[in-house]
Amino acid sequence: MPLREPAPTPATLVLMPCLNEAPRIASLVTRVLALRPGVTVLVVDDGSTDGTAEAARTAGAHVLSLPFNLGYGAALQTGYRFALARGYDVVVQMDGDGQHPPEEIDGLLARLEGDDCELVIGSRFLGRAEYRIPLARRLGIALFGRLTGALVQREVTDPTSGFQAMSREVLEFYSRDFYPYDYPDADILLRVHYAGLRAVEVPVVMRAGPPGRSMHRGLRPVYYVYKLLLSMALAWVGRASSPEPR
Amino acid sequence: MQPLPLALAVLLLAVVLELVRRRRLREEFSWLWVAGAGAMLVLSLWPSARERVARLLDSSAEGTGVLLLAILFLCGIVLHLSTRVSTLANQNRTLAQHVAGLEKRAEDLEAGDEP
Numbered sequence: 001m002p003l004r005e006p007a008p009t010p011a012t013l014v015l016m017p018c019l020n021e022a023p024r025i026a027s028l029v030t031r032v033l034a035l036r037p038g039v040t041v042l043v044v045d046d047g048s049t050d051g052t053a054e055a056a057r058t059a060g061a062h063v064l065s066l067p068f069n070l071g072y073g074a075a076l077q078t079g080y081r082f083a084l085a086r087g088y089d090v091v092v093q094m095d096g097d098g099q100h101p102p103e104e105i106d107g108l109l110a111r112l113e114g115d116d117c118e119l120v121i122g123s124r125f126l127g128r129a130e131y132r133i134p135l136a137r138r139l140g141i142a143l144f145g146r147l148t149g150a151l152v153q154r155e156v157t158d159p160t161s162g163f164q165a166m167s168r169e170v171l172e173f174y175s176r177d178f179y180p181y182d183y184p185d186a187d188i189l190l191r192v193h194y195a196g197l198r199a200v201e202v203p204v205v206m207r208a209g210p211p212g213r214s215m216h217r218g219l220r221p222v223y224y225v226y227k228l229l230l231s232m233a234l235a236w237v238g239r240a241s242s243p244e245p246r
Numbered sequence: 247m248q249p250l251p252l253a254l255a256v257l258l259l260a261v262v263l264e265l266v267r268r269r270r271l272r273e274e275f276s277w278l279w280v281a282g283a284g285a286m287l288v289l290s291l292w293p294s295a296r297e298r299v300a301r302l303l304d305s306s307a308e309g310t311g312v313l314l315l316a317i318l319f320l321c322g323i324v325l326h327l328s329t330r331v332s333t334l335a336n337q338n339r340t341l342a343q344h345v346a347g348l349e350k351r352a353e354d355l356e357a358g359d360e361p
Binding site for chain 2: 044062063064065066067068070074077078081082085177181
């Protein structure tokens, strides 16, 4: 299996962080490769115990296997660092649980081709969520969206969306040590803004993930709110000395 | 002189030194405990030191002053260990990412795909 298929220009990597997605990952990889045959699909297996890595590999993905579970953010960053090291120009990141339909990748990439942004974020609130978002989560998203929007002075409708396409500048920025292990959400959008990188949202459809698999279970939402507020405050305080893209 | 605190301070010092000797406690983490045991030793041997600590911490009773000092000391140790754990966690993340990258590189080379 060649590492880089006859690539379109720019060389594009589709990055999927996964934790125990063996039942779903093969069909997802197959659909991405069928829709965009020129891209490389990279699955970062974040310590799965159900054979996710093997299922992804069999379906035609390249796989990075973390020796143990590091967290969603750290798994993403593993993929960013890989993409940088292997010279990819563009990365599309999407969840490995099927929530982000591969059919939407074209829209993200088309928007990234314009010269007015380095980061494109798929928003389910500009598009459509084909599932019921719990009220508390909806309120949290709205709160952080408003807060982030006020700080970056543009509308932010979906600050928690992990469906993104990014240029190499963002890739380099995300590869630095400040990138969080767990929830890279509104705080990262702030840092992107303060680093002088431009982010835009495009409408996408999002589907329901597998039941009972949310990252926001138990007391985690409490920690999530604390962590995000702290991280946003620190990003705001340090905005003058925010690291610039290399 | 207070015999019980004195005995406890000596015991703590002995335990810490023994743990270092057996390589179960690194020198870099032992100094705080040695300093703590030393402070306990001084406070149990000299009542005037306890009075000074109580005055310094604006406490009316000697015992409360020493207790406050102990709490501050333990907070210092916990904070120190928290920063060390955070550093180790960052290093752990970088290491795990490198391992995954190297494993992938080895796989590619074995399969004849030049990275």
